[in-house]
Amino acid sequence: MKSLNRLISAFRRLPGVGPKQAERFSSYFLKASEAEANELCTALQNLKKSVKLCSNCLNYCENDLCHICKDEARDRTSICIVEKPKDIELIERTKIYNGLYHVLHGTISPVSAKEIGHHKIKQLAGRVDASDPKILEIILATNPDTEGENTALYIADVLKGSVENISRLGYGMPLGADIEYTDELTLSYALKGRTKV
């Protein structure tokens, strides 16, 4: 059946979904009511229509600015640089950081910086230069793996003339780890023990 196969291949494109699981999802919707199928379609359409990137920090949001950039109580002199929007949630849970964020949506290697990474760096450097109040601290919270380390070093190099205090997440973060899968306590220690780059 053409329409069933089309649904199976759509599910197969989802991360972590294998052929068996894609088939199970599809046969679920084959039996589900039309209302339930419509609910999934509408939820997906709304997501695509309303979720944008914050014009300041590139976090996901439904307005021009995300809830963190809009919050007047945040320290506007500090920016924590992360790879993914999800990393913000985890750092927020530690409750020890009250500054702003900047999402890279990936890593930047010095080799590829001229091509794919260039606009990201320009955007970040532009934000730092235009900031009022002046940015006093940059925390590099990219993952402690090779790509994350290279990205952190590259950004530190680009921003070192503009920001006095640039630090990297400290001890406690296992090498090769992904911030997304780091527990709150380890992340708290890593933030508190950040070291100057």
Ligand SMILES: [Zn+2]
């Ligand atoms: Zn924002």
